[in-house]
Amino acid sequence: MKDPMFTSKPLSIAMLATLFAAPAVHAQAPAQPSPTQFGVASFNMAWAGSQQDFDRQNAVCKTVSWCDTRPRREPGQASITEEANRVARQCAADTERLAGGPAQQAMMAPCNAYQGRGAPVELTSADYAAKLAGLQATIDGLVDKHGVRVLAFQEVRSAEVIKQVLGKHAGRFGVCDAAHEGFQTLAFAWDRSLSAKPAVCSVERGLEVTDNPADPLARKVRPGLALELELPGRRVAFLNVHLKSGCANIVPTPTYQARLLDDRAGACQTLNRQVAPLERWLDSVGKQSPEYVLLGDFNRRIDEEAAAAIKPEQVRTDGSNPAGVPVANADGKVATRYLWQELNDGSRTLQQVPLSSVEAGCRGFTGLDHIVLSGALAALQPANLGSRKTAVVQLPGQRIETSDHCPRSVTLSF
CATH class of the missing domain: 3.60.10.10 (Endonuclease/exonuclease/phosphatase)
Incomplete structure (x- = not known):
C-alpha cells in the first residue's frame, strides 16, 4: 500500500505537521523560566x-539526473580522479545553463543536496x-x-x-x-x-x-x-x-x-x-x-x-x-x-x-x-x-x- 506521505498530491506543511505531532494526551504545559533565564x-x-525553492531546484535537477557538482574521492582512492573532476565540471556547466546563469545557480541548492549518499532517486514536492x-x-x-x-x-x-x-x-x-x-x-x-x-x-x-x-x-x-x-x-x-x-x-x-x-x-x-x-x-x-x-x-x-x-x-x-x-x-x-x-x-x-x-x-x-x-x-x-x-x-x-x-x-x- 502506498504511503500517503508520498502521493503525488501536494500536502501542506500544516497537514504534515499533524503527522509529526505527539497525541494531545501526552502534552504538558512547559515550565516557564524566570524573565532573566531562557x-x-x-x-x-x-x-x-521554501517549497517553491525546492520545486525550482528539482525541475532543473531532473534534467541533469541529480548530478554532483563537487568531485568526490571514492573509498580506497588516494585522491580524486581526473574523471571525477571532469564529471563534476560537466554537471556544474549543465546546471548553470539550466538555472539561467551563475547568479541564479548560486541561489539554488545543489542537485545532490537532498539525495543522501546513495544513488540518486526521484524526489517529489x-x-x-x-x-x-x-x-x-x-x-x-x-x-x-x-x-x-x-x-x-x-x-x-x-x-x-x-x-x-x-x-x-x-x-x-x-x-x-x-x-x-x-x-x-x-x-x-x-x-x-x-x-x-x-x-x-x-x-x-x-x-x-x-x-x-x-x-x-x-x-x-x-x-x-x-x-x-x-x-x-x-x-x-x-x-x-x-x-x-x-x-x-x-x-x-x-x-x-x-x-x-x-x-x-x-x-x-x-x-x-x-x-x-x-x-x-x-x-x-x-x-x-x-x-x-x-x-x-x-x-x-x-x-x-x-x-x-x-x-x-x-x-x-x-x-x-x-x-x-x-x-x-x-x-x-x-x-x-x-x-x-x-x-x-x-x-x-x-x-x-x-x-x-x-x-x-x-x-x-x-x-x-x-x-x-x-x-x-x-x-x-x-x-x-x-x-x-x-x-x-x-x-x-x-x-x-x-x-x-x-x-x-x-x-x-x-
Missing part, C-alpha cells in the same frame, strides 16, 4: 528553503514538505519543551523560510537574515517580549571571504549575523556563524585526517582567512555588549583544540603571542594553527559550553556546532552549565532527512 539554540537546517514539517516540529519542541527564545539558524535560504517553520510561534517571534549571494545563509528568530527596545540585526561582511582571493568572480563564503537585545539592565549580543567547512579536526579519524589552520588544503586556507575578521568582530561587539554569545556551525572541533592544551608559543607559526588580532598578509591569511587558542587568546576571555546530554535518536555531524560565552556572560552562569543536543523529528521512511545536524541548546541566566 534557552538559546543553534540549528543547522541542512539546505532549508511531498518529500520536501515532509522535511519542512520535521523542521517545524523540531522547533516546536525547542520552544515548548526547552524554553528556547533565541534561535540561531544556519543553512537557510531566507527569513521567509524561518517564518514558515516557526509555525504556531511565528506571531510572537521576530526574524532576520543575512542577505547573501549564495543559497546558504544565516538567520535569527527571537521572542519579541525579551527586549524592551526593538532588536537590532547586523551582518558581518568581514567573514564573507572567497575561496580564491585571486579570482574576483569567486563565490564568497557565508557572512556572520549579529542580534542585539535590550534585556532588563543590560544589552546582550548573539553572534551567529557558519565558518568554512573541510578543515574540522586536529585528531585524525578513519574518514578525516588531522588538519591545522596552516595546512595547504584549500579549505584550511579559507578558514584561516576568516580568523582575523572573526577576531575583529568579537572585539567590536565586545566593546558595546560585553555579555555576548558566539554560536553556530564552526565547522571546526574547537573542543578538541581546547582539550589539546596547546602552549601559547605553539599557536602561531612564528611563535608570537596569540593575544590580539593577528596580522594578515595580502591574501588575508594569518600565521596561526589553532582557531580556539587564537580566539581565546588572553586579550579576551571565552568559555565553551560543554555538551552534557545527547537525546536518543540524535545522529548526524558531531563536534561542529558550538555555543561559546564571553567571560562577562560566563561569570553569571552556574558552575555546572551544560548544553544539550536534541534529536530532529523525522517520520519513518522520510526520504529527505529533516537535518544532518541536531540542534544544540542551553538555558542561560542574564
Whole structure:
C-alpha cells in the first residue's frame, strides 16, 4: 500500500505537521523560566528553503539526473580522479545553463543536496514538505519543551523560510537574515517580549571571504549575523556563524585526517582567512555588549583544540603571542594553527559550553556546532552549565532527512 506521505498530491506543511505531532494526551504545559533565564539554540537546517525553492531546484535537477557538482574521492582512492573532476565540471556547466546563469545557480541548492549518499532517486514536492514539517516540529519542541527564545539558524535560504517553520510561534517571534549571494545563509528568530527596545540585526561582511582571493568572480563564503537585545539592565549580543567547512579536526579519524589552520588544503586556507575578521568582530561587539554569545556551525572541533592544551608559543607559526588580532598578509591569511587558542587568546576571555546530554535518536555531524560565552556572560552562569543536543523529528521512511545536524541548546541566566 502506498504511503500517503508520498502521493503525488501536494500536502501542506500544516497537514504534515499533524503527522509529526505527539497525541494531545501526552502534552504538558512547559515550565516557564524566570524573565532573566531562557534557552538559546543553534540549528543547522541542512539546505532549508521554501517549497517553491525546492520545486525550482528539482525541475532543473531532473534534467541533469541529480548530478554532483563537487568531485568526490571514492573509498580506497588516494585522491580524486581526473574523471571525477571532469564529471563534476560537466554537471556544474549543465546546471548553470539550466538555472539561467551563475547568479541564479548560486541561489539554488545543489542537485545532490537532498539525495543522501546513495544513488540518486526521484524526489517529489511531498518529500520536501515532509522535511519542512520535521523542521517545524523540531522547533516546536525547542520552544515548548526547552524554553528556547533565541534561535540561531544556519543553512537557510531566507527569513521567509524561518517564518514558515516557526509555525504556531511565528506571531510572537521576530526574524532576520543575512542577505547573501549564495543559497546558504544565516538567520535569527527571537521572542519579541525579551527586549524592551526593538532588536537590532547586523551582518558581518568581514567573514564573507572567497575561496580564491585571486579570482574576483569567486563565490564568497557565508557572512556572520549579529542580534542585539535590550534585556532588563543590560544589552546582550548573539553572534551567529557558519565558518568554512573541510578543515574540522586536529585528531585524525578513519574518514578525516588531522588538519591545522596552516595546512595547504584549500579549505584550511579559507578558514584561516576568516580568523582575523572573526577576531575583529568579537572585539567590536565586545566593546558595546560585553555579555555576548558566539554560536553556530564552526565547522571546526574547537573542543578538541581546547582539550589539546596547546602552549601559547605553539599557536602561531612564528611563535608570537596569540593575544590580539593577528596580522594578515595580502591574501588575508594569518600565521596561526589553532582557531580556539587564537580566539581565546588572553586579550579576551571565552568559555565553551560543554555538551552534557545527547537525546536518543540524535545522529548526524558531531563536534561542529558550538555555543561559546564571553567571560562577562560566563561569570553569571552556574558552575555546572551544560548544553544539550536534541534529536530532529523525522517520520519513518522520510526520504529527505529533516537535518544532518541536531540542534544544540542551553538555558542561560542574564
